[in-house]
Amino acid sequence: MEIIDRRRNPHGKNLENRQRVLARARAAVARAARAAIDQGTIREVGHDQSVVIPADSLNEPSFHTVFTKGQRQIVFSGNKEFSTGDRLTRPPGGQGQGGAGEGGQGNGDGQDGFRFVLTRDEFLDLFFEDLELPDLVKSQIVATETMTPQRTGLSVDGSPSQIDMARSMRQSMARRIGLKRPKTPEILAMEAEIAALEKGRDNPERLRALKDELATALMRQRRIPWIDPVDLRYRRFTQVPKPSARAVMFCLMDVSGSMSEPMKDLAKRFFLLLHVFLERRYKHVDLVFIRHTETAEEVDENTFFTDPRTGGTVVSSALTEFLKIQKQRYPQDSWNIYVAQASDGDNSSSDTQKSTAMLENDILPVVQYFAYIEVGTMAVIRGDTDLWRGYSPIAQRDSRLAMSRVSDRRDIFSVFRHLFARKVAA
């Protein structure tokens, strides 16, 4: 008999098979992942998301039979009250077929979905497959204010906390060997021999010579320190500019009376989708919520989505507010700035001119991306809305502005995809 401890064998033996399942069911998983959006709140998206894959894509068919008609006899256990000849009504739910398919080990017709949990990365990979942030390069590398210290070898001076122990001791040892510093065991050996000789008293010459030798050795040991300031080595750091891993996302929404609850819900979904998307790219994503009617104000998330307001619509007020906050708190060179504006497209007629001018001249130059989505069905009834007419010429000229219409919850994702679809390299 032999006993083998396999516990230390490499783990994750089935990782590859798992990848193959995902690859096989990719389309189905992606669909399921997106359906999850319609249920859970998007902020939780990707946290231990379990998805149900329709059994179809992972079905393993085989020839197996099902009992359809005729007679059969089955033996059960646990009789309590039956005697021969008793007639039992068939249990409901098709069980009358005698627990259909119990005969084969086959998995019935495989109607059940197949459920498993995706890791957050797997989920988001599928979720945002083929999407990318436009114009990512710009302020990520260039023009960053933040510096980060990075190890760049060793130096001979520095602060005590940065002493590199291993390197310092290596220097010290080299020096001690080079200068032939007597080692403690050697001295101890000498002392022991002297003691022995003193006891024996038969070799005074040797004793004297040894004593001299010991004295020299002790002196050398004193003169050559075990560790010397010249041995010390410090870790050296240099400051390197750090690409900004921060992004801020401004959510601008029209909350005037014309925006109904379903419209706000659409906007919310879009905002949160964008948020999750940004979170994948940046370590840190700030959210700023600006709502506006005739005037604009910064509010917290809850108020933003739930607190109803009434009044007219002046879009430029929100844009002004955005610029104010951006200047105060989010300087362009250290933040990646994204703006998502949701509106029903309504604007007071005198303001559209001003808004579009602001957008083109002041806002687009500082942002990475400005997404405008128009929610609701206004456009269907009245043709292009005020804002749409104002924005679309800019969108033609400047790729940082993207705009789209959404009128149904189901469309949110396709609109999102449309906005962020990977551009085919020309």
Place this chain on the structure above:
Amino acid sequence: MTENHLLYEGADWDFPTIQRSYDAIEKIACEELGLEVYPNRIEIITAEQMLDVYTAHGMPLTYRHWSYGKRFLQHEQSYKRGYSSLAYEVVINSNPCISYLMEENTATMQALVIAHAAFGHNHFFRNNHLFRQWTEASAIIDYLEFARGYIASCEDQHGAAAVERVIDAAHALSRHGVHRHGGARPLNLKVDQKRERERREHDERVFDDLWRTVPGGKPKHTSDSASDRRRRLGLPEENLLYFIEKVAPRLQSWQREIIRIVRLIAQYFYPQPQAKLMNEGCATWVHQRIMQRLHETGQINDAAFLEVLHSTSNVIYQPDFDSPGGGPGFNPYALGYAMMTDIARVCANPTEEDRRWFPDIAGNGDPVGTLRYAWANFRDESFVLQYLSPAVIRQFRMFRLLDDTADSALVVDAIHDDAGYRAVRRSLAASYDPALHDADVQVVDVDLAGDRKLLLQHRTKPGELLSTRDAEATLRHVAFLWGYEVRLQEVDTETEAILSTHTANPPPT
């Protein structure tokens, strides 16, 4: 004074503990019970590794395929949610016999598992005629190694997708890739690997493209009568994978080899479900007996023995038909253990009834020998038919239902009384008959000279047709492998009437 003999105390174990337990168990198993086993190898593994083992049907390695990933995810899911706990052990029918022990087990559980797997199952694998006849324990691990390597090299050469396509199709037919009859030749898997290499080398050596251009003589006029053709191809053939591997006109040699691998592995697993009841019953009886002896001889203490009792009674729980988890079908551990115990009782301590029912073994005074004989020479179906006693039928309170779709009610037509014993026993035995579970699908004809259409036939049992959706999906796999149109007829065995027909065409290439 008994303290001196204790193998261990408490729940903790280390490798010397396992070694000591093993030695004590081996002594009882071989000297008192007369078990004959393959050499044992015991491997300690973690929970995750146990899941891996589950995934591969209890084999230590397999080729890569998504279906294993699917199985892994399913097991992992139900394990993580606490729906199921992992087995304490898994044992492999190989020589040496490999038993996997979970690291979380207590010292008592490790001992129990060694008795159960390394001796109970091991003895069964080595002695039962099904396993002796169908599987070659000494070569299976090597063969799996070869299969894994071969399929990986195919993936390199032909692309993972193409290989996956073939494996998918072969898996769909794996239940029809077994020689059920006349399989007296145990598979020699080691030679197989060598032969495949030689086959390929020979093909490469004799290949000469010039032959293709030589004008042939007159095409031979074959009097290809249907019966002649069938005889030549050995039809009807129920081993679909075998037939496809040998005859399918458009397969590449590597595709044939993959089909062969799937087929041989299916063949290796073929006996397992047929003797599950006996196998588990044997192992449970053996471990219970051994642990009891260890306790009697003072090698384990009362606490450990209580743990054994607790664990065994969990394993042999049989839910009633109307309780959660119940239904038709019996827990193989419960029924198997009950029957083994009952046989031992009949041998040692028979009642009047036992003498009537089992005149040949009642009171023969050799329970272990009788059990060993039963373990060697039966499978579940014949074992139940031979040994299920009225006592066990009463113990489980078995009853039989007649399910007639023409009748609005289910009828209890036999219960655990004198009038019903034989009926119950016959039906229960029949439910273990593999011929009743697997659809009888055969290749009956193929027109090799003409349109090459393959004709399959399902010889139905009364009232049972193939599940349509799955049958059609499977048939598409057959068509893919065959390369031409495939037709499946479901035929009434009595009247030869065609009840249903499915057709599939190969995917366009």
